[in-house]
Amino acid sequence: xxxxxxxxxxxxxxxxxLREWLxxxxxxxxxxxxxxxxxxxxxxxxxxxxxxxxxxxxVGAARALRSGDIVTGTHRSHHHxxxxxxxxxGVLAELYxxxxxxxxxxxxxxxxxxxxxxxxxxxxxxxxxxxIALGAALGAEVLGSEQISLGFFGDGGANTGRVWEFTNLAxxxxxxxxxxxxxxxxxxxxxxxxxxxxxxxxxRAAGFGLPAHQIDGQDVVAVHxxxxxxAEQARSGGGPTFLEVRTYRYKGHDSGQVIRYRTEDEVQxxxxxxxxxxxxxxxxxxAGVLTxxxxxxxxxxxxxxxxxxxxxxxxxxxPDPCSAAENVSAWNASPGTSR
Ligand SMILES: Cc1ncc(C[n+]2csc(CCOP(=O)(O)OP(=O)(O)O)c2C)c(N)n1
Numbered sequence: 096x097x098x099x100x101x102x103x104x105x106x107x108x109x110x111x112x113l114r115e116w117l118x119x120x121x122x123x124x125x126x127x128x129x130x131x132x133x134x135x136x137x138x139x140x141x142x143x144x145x146x147x148x149x150x151x152x153x154v155g156a157a158r159a160l161r162s163g164d165i166v167t168g169t170h171r172s173h174h175h176x177x178x179x180x181x182x183x184x185g186v187l188a189e190l191y192x193x194x195x196x197x198x199x200x201x202x203x204x205x206x207x208x209x210x211x212x213x214x215x216x217x218x219x220x221x222x223x224x225x226x227i228a229l230g231a232a233l234g235a236e237v238l239g240s241e242q243i244s245l246g247f248f249g250d251g252g253a254n255t256g257r258v259w260e261f262t263n264l265a266x267x268x269x270x271x272x273x274x275x276x277x278x279x280x281x282x283x284x285x286x287x288x289x290x291x292x293x294x295x296x297x298x299r300a301a302g303f304g305l306p307a308h309q310i311d312g313q314d315v316v317a318v319h320x321x322x323x324x325x326a327e328q329a330r331s332g333g334g335p336t337f338l339e340v341r342t343y344r345y346k347g348h349d350s351g352q353v354i355r356y357r358t359e360d361e362v363q364x365x366x367x368x369x370x371x372x373x374x375x376x377x378x379x380x381x382a383g384v385l386t387x388x389x390x391x392x393x394x395x396x397x398x399x400x401x402x403x404x405x406x407x408x409x410x411x412x413x414p415d416p417c418s419a420a421e422n423v424s425a426w427n428a429s430p431g432t433s434r
Contacts, residue, residue: 115158117385121393122183123146123174148343151339162241164213166206167228170217175217189203221255222257232265246274251285253296279342314375316373345366
């Protein structure tokens with residue numbers, strides 16, 4: 096386990112903003128717990144990968160970006176989408192495959208996208224989302240926009256060739272890209288340290304000639320600081336940064352997975368001593384930024400939003416089957432179809 100970073104001072108942002116970070120982390124946790132339960136009850140078709148335990152990564156990163164900046168995710172991305180501003184109702188209805196979902200029920204859990212929010216999609220191809228973030232960064236560079244982009248991938252992705260091809264291109268072209276490896280120590284059932292040659296993802300990245308840092312992903316302040324610095328560098332023309340953010344997923348790879356590759360003792364150690372929400376709550380309380388009443392309100396609000404999301408997803412209609420080919424460009428371009 097990495098050392099905790101609780102000695103870092105709170106960042107110089109308004110108290111209300113710090114409470115908003117905590118609220119979003121609580122919302123993500125409440126949403127994910129509910130979605131996991133709903134998946135186990137057969138409400139969610141297809142695979143669903145909860146990020147319970149990884150809330151600080153998504154929120155710390157999202158709050159270090161501007162609203163127009165671009166984020167791409169992985170198969171495990173509800174936390175990224177919610178942190179970037181997608182509504183819980185839109186995400187949950189999408190997981191259900193319903194018409195009211197953020198993508199009309201066509202994408203499901205692994206294809207959450209909203210271009211207006213700068214969400215260029217979660218992605219079922221391991222390491223694939225980073226290539227889309229790279230393309231977005233190249234586009235921003237060519238167009239001279241002020242945007243930067245951030246691509247997430249996992250420790251499993253760090254053992255794919257494409258991730259290093261994208262890292263190399265970002266480095267040699269000095270693109271405005273923040274590369275974030277969300278290392279939760281396992282890839283499905285594979286223990287990452289047993290399959291990572293050299294044992295150190297950050298050292299590997301540094302070999303491509305860009306700044307590379309390992310960050311405590313259970314500390315929202317540490318993640319925020321690292322992404323903010325990387326974003327500033329990218330925006331000012333200083334090129335990409337690689338961040339390996341060490342975190343932990345409390346649940347299995349996907350909802351319902353039987354876990355044989357780690358001990359319950361290990362999970363409990365992370366839950367009791369490294370929980371990102373518990374630790375941030377304690378810090379804000381100690382600093383006089385949060386009262387017990389405010390915390391109760393945050394928890395209550397998250398509960399109400401998630402209950403409303405469940406009601407919305409349940410009541411939302413199924414997509415009209417006649418609309419199946421809408422937005423499918425290959426279909427519309429194929430011979431014999433009218434345009
Ligand atoms: C190119 C590709 N290979 C294999 C898979 C099957 N697969 C889905 S998730 C996963 C493991 C991903 O692990 P990691 O990147 O560490 O992300 P995590 O699940 O830990 O968030 C694999 C191998 C896939 N989706 N895409």
